[in-house]
Amino acid sequence: MGDSHNAAVALTLDPLGRAFDSPRNAAVVGALVIAFSSIFVDLSGADPSTAAIFRCAYALPVLALLAWHEGRTISEHPRPRHWRLYIAGALLGLDLILWHHAIRDVGAGLATMLANVQVLLLPFVGWVLWKERPSRRVLIALPAAALGVVLSSGVIGHAYGADPARGVAFGVFAGVAYIGFLLLMRSDPGAKYRVAGGLFDATLASAVFCLVFGLVAGEADLVPSWPSAGWLILLALSSQVFGWMMITGSMPHLPTATTSLILIAQPACTVVAAMIILGQVPSAAQLLGVLIVLCCLAAAVGGRARPREPAPVDQ
Numbered sequence: 001m002g003d004s005h006n007a008a009v010a011l012t013l014d015p016l017g018r019a020f021d022s023p024r025n026a027a028v029v030g031a032l033v034i035a036f037s038s039i040f041v042d043l044s045g046a047d048p049s050t051a052a053i054f055r056c057a058y059a060l061p062v063l064a065l066l067a068w069h070e071g072r073t074i075s076e077h078p079r080p081r082h083w084r085l086y087i088a089g090a091l092l093g094l095d096l097i098l099w100h101h102a103i104r105d106v107g108a109g110l111a112t113m114l115a116n117v118q119v120l121l122l123p124f125v126g127w128v129l130w131k132e133r134p135s136r137r138v139l140i141a142l143p144a145a146a147l148g149v150v151l152s153s154g155v156i157g158h159a160y161g162a163d164p165a166r167g168v169a170f171g172v173f174a175g176v177a178y179i180g181f182l183l184l185m186r187s188d189p190g191a192k193y194r195v196a197g198g199l200f201d202a203t204l205a206s207a208v209f210c211l212v213f214g215l216v217a218g219e220a221d222l223v224p225s226w227p228s229a230g231w232l233i234l235l236a237l238s239s240q241v242f243g244w245m246m247i248t249g250s251m252p253h254l255p256t257a258t259t260s261l262i263l264i265a266q267p268a269c270t271v272v273a274a275m276i277i278l279g280q281v282p283s284a285a286q287l288l289g290v291l292i293v294l295c296c297l298a299a300a301v302g303g304r305a306r307p308r309e310p311a312p313v314d315q
Contacts, residue, residue, distance in 0.1 A: 023250035027262045030246030035269035037239040038108035039277055041100055044231035048100030049214030050221045051232060052093060056207035058236035063203055066196035066245070085198050088184035089205025091177045096206065097213055098174035105167030107280040109271030125183065134255070145296040148268075151289025186251040186259075195249040203240060268293040 041051045102111035127133055134142070185202065214220025224232060251259050268290045274280040282290075 023253040024258065024262070026246040027250035027254060027259060028265070030243045030250065031262050031266040032269060033243035033246070034239045035112070035266045036273060037235060037243075038099070038103050038112045038270055039273055040231050040235035040238070041103055042108045042274075042278055044224075044228045044235070046224055046228050046232060047214075047219040047221060048097050048104070049210055049217060049219045050224060051100050051235070052096035052210040053207060053214055053220060053222075054224060054229070054232040055096070055235045055240050056093075056203045056210065058233050059203055059240035060200065060207065062237065062241050063196055063200040066241075067194070067200045070194055070196045082201055084184055084187075085201035086205040088181045089202035089207075090209045091181040091184070092202060093206035093209030093213070095174045095177035095181060097210060098170045098177065102167045102170035102174060105170060107274060107282075108278060109267070109274035109280060109282065111167060111171055112267040112270040125179075129187075138258070141296040145293050148289040148292030148296065151285050151292065182251070182259075182263075185248050195245055199244055199248055265294065 037055075041055075044051055046054070099111060105111070124134075181202070185198065211220065247263075254262075271282060271286070271290045275282070
């Protein structure tokens, strides 16, 4: 089991150079990279749909090149189910648009925290769908992490943001779409090996969804000016390519509960980064929530991670 698992992980991370020796390490690095997504969206000053369109569009050429290399390297493995990944991509597009609206209302850090509330449900979904019973450590950490997320959302005391109530609504609905995206990406047996190919399909579908939505809503700028375009290029290469390659490549090899808690680290780090880079300082209660989330993460994934048995390939 150990040798086959390590080989699977190596194949998964091959397009980015096999820089990490375990799926958990790769997932942590990916979560830290995408923690800066909302920072770059804020710095770009782009409308929500414009930012969503171009973080996907600028990533597509790089993902296409990685997918081509991947296809030559691991041609013997099953191909992803394209229809499943297209649906996942549409959900990602919806998540991005709602989330970008939340960034305007409650700031980069808190919008990211709110959009990740639904990630707390992942361990229980994994328990029901894949019989992955979370460890005792994870079961203890999850309620405390949920409390941290609630405090971070600003429901207690003074809340940071131009329109916290509307931002909370956008953030929570973005989280619903996000959980659907994660589950579809994680459950595709072919995407487990063809990470770049699966992410290319999802990103293409997301770009199309965001383009249509942006044109209908009248908030799509198809020629973003500089330096806005530069921030969106940085967003695409860092988050949509590198960060999500690490995360989607790791998810099939990790217990769902571990994936959940690693992803919760992303919004906590974003809150801190938003304070330093953007000067968006949350209240004391919100900062306490961030600290609780980080402590729960350290407690839950600080031990040795058990590799997840690969899901059977559905012929």
